[in-house]
Amino acid sequence: MNERSAIQRFTTLEIVLMAVLAMANAVLSTFLSTVNQFLTTLGGPIATSTIVGLYMIYGVLAMYIIRKPGTAFITYMLGAIVQTLLGNSYGIAASLVAALCYAVAVELVCAIFKYKRWTMGVTMLLGLCAVPLWFIFAANMFGYLKWGMGQLTIAFIVRCLSGLILCGMLTKMIGDAMVRTGLLRSFNIVKDAKLRS
Amino acid sequence: MDPLSKLIGVICMTVLALTYQSALVQGVILGIVILCGLIYGKRTVRILGRVTRYLLLFGIPFFFVQLLWVPGDTTILQLGPVHLTLEALDYAAAITCRLFTLFLTSVIYLATTDPRDVVLMLTQQLRVPYRFAYAVSLSLRFLPILTEETEIIRSTHQLRGMRPPKGVSERIQAWKIFSIAIFVNSVRRMQMIASAMDAKGFGAYSSRTYMKTIKTTWFSLIMIVAFIGSTFIVLYYV
Known part of the structure; x- marks a missing residue:
């Protein structure tokens, strides 16, 4: 597919939604960085792993609402750039690599389901699959590799659970709650629901 | 300097910071970054001063967590069941310096770049x-x-x-x-x-006009080559 048709796939409203979610994520990340510091002091790397799912939610939510190929990629990249421009504690490289890792995983899983299945199981799978790739990069970047296999495994399991619950499950709940407000009529999430009913 | 050359500079520093695991090398990289910030002018110095407190607030717990969690052989201090090892100390210092480098390069980039110029860089130089x-x-x-x-x-x-x-x-x-x-x-x-x-017809045409244009000057090109060249030299020799 050429570049032009890929861009034209998205309406202005969808692009604005992605921008708003990216902005919301930047605000959330600023708040979470304080929580993260507190958790680091409280329980080290395992405690900080508990909130990982919250960092990934905006891209999965955008995908859940818009349901078009490339949504997660654009939203995560937008989020990384905005987060960088507003300032975050991990730097430009970490933001961009994390966004890229999440985007690749989410797009891949959605492509497997042909952007058609949006059950709780699928959104939880999205949250789960977004974890491992970034964990590998983060382990190199932030020095987790030296912790020892035991701690590394526990941290990975905690992150997976966080991805499942705080990203996957919460995305589905927030998305469905947004549909009930009746304000998302122009998006595929409502169109698909109408088709099903 | 234009946003793209600075971004390439940030990427080069990031590559170097992510390559080495020794506290000494990471300390030198951090020193260079701080020096760049100080050279950039009063505004950057002020911002660096402001973020230092935040950096210490974030860095000190991170340092101690690494120090306690990372295993090692050469014990330098034993407090009950807690062993503090030389390897853990070196690694904790290296990783903390790395985090500081990653954070400060972004801070300097932001302090010296208008966000609107970043958007222009994306469209005009990176063709997004x-x-x-x-x-x-x-x-x-x-x-x-x-x-x-x-x-x-x-x-x-x-x-x-x-x-x-x-x-x-x-x-x-x-x-x-x-x-x-x-x-x-x-x-x-x-x-x-x-x-x-x-x-207003947003997106109706494949291209648009701009009030301000960001040009890739010869100076930018020289800086880009210098950043990439010096990174390769350091990677090869250190």
Whole structure:
């Protein structure tokens, strides 16, 4: 597919939604960085792993609402750039690599389901699959590799659970709650629901 | 210097910071970054001073967590069941310096670059389609708008006699009401902005004109080559 048709796939409203979610994520990340510091002091790397799912939610939510190929990629990249421009504690490289890792995983899983299945199981799978790739990069970047296999495994399991619950499950709940407000009529999430009913 | 050359400089520093695991090398890299910040001018120095407190607040717990968690052989201090090893000390110092480097390079980049220039860099130098580059501006523009709306909603709730919540369940309920109001307002605002953009023909053409253009000058090219060249030299020799 050429570049032009890929861009034209998205309406202005969808692009604005992605921008708003990216902005919301930047605000959330600023708040979470304080929580993260507190958790680091409280329980080290395992405690900080508990909130990982919250960092990934905006891209999965955008995908859940818009349901078009490339949504997660654009939203995560937008989020990384905005987060960088507003300032975050991990730097430009970490933001961009994390966004890229999440985007690749989410797009891949959605492509497997042909952007058609949006059950709780699928959104939880999205949250789960977004974890491992970034964990590998983060382990190199932030020095987790030296912790020892035991701690590394526990941290990975905690992150997976966080991805499942705080990203996957919460995305589905927030998305469905947004549909009930009746304000998302122009998006595929409502169109698909109408088709099903 | 234009945003692209600076971004390449940041990327080169990041590559170097992520390559080495010795405290000495990481310390040198951090020193170079701080020196660059100091050279850049008074504004950057002021910002660096401001972020130092935050950096220490974040860095000190991180350092101690690494020091306690990373295993090692050469014990330098034993406090009951806790062994502090030389290897852990070196690694903790290296990783903490790395985090500082990653953070400070971003801070210097932001302090010396106008966010609007970053958007222009994306479209004019990196050839990112303007519909998406514009979304970055849109996100940045949304932040003060939503902050203002949040304040309006808070005042409205107070005017309607909503008393401050007490206890966990009341707080959750109040937060729920508050976030629904923000969400509804955001979606309405979003629809208005999208309609206005469509009405003005946003995205109708594949290219657009700009008030300001960012040109890749010879100086930028020389700096890009210098950044990449020196990174390769360091990677090869150190």
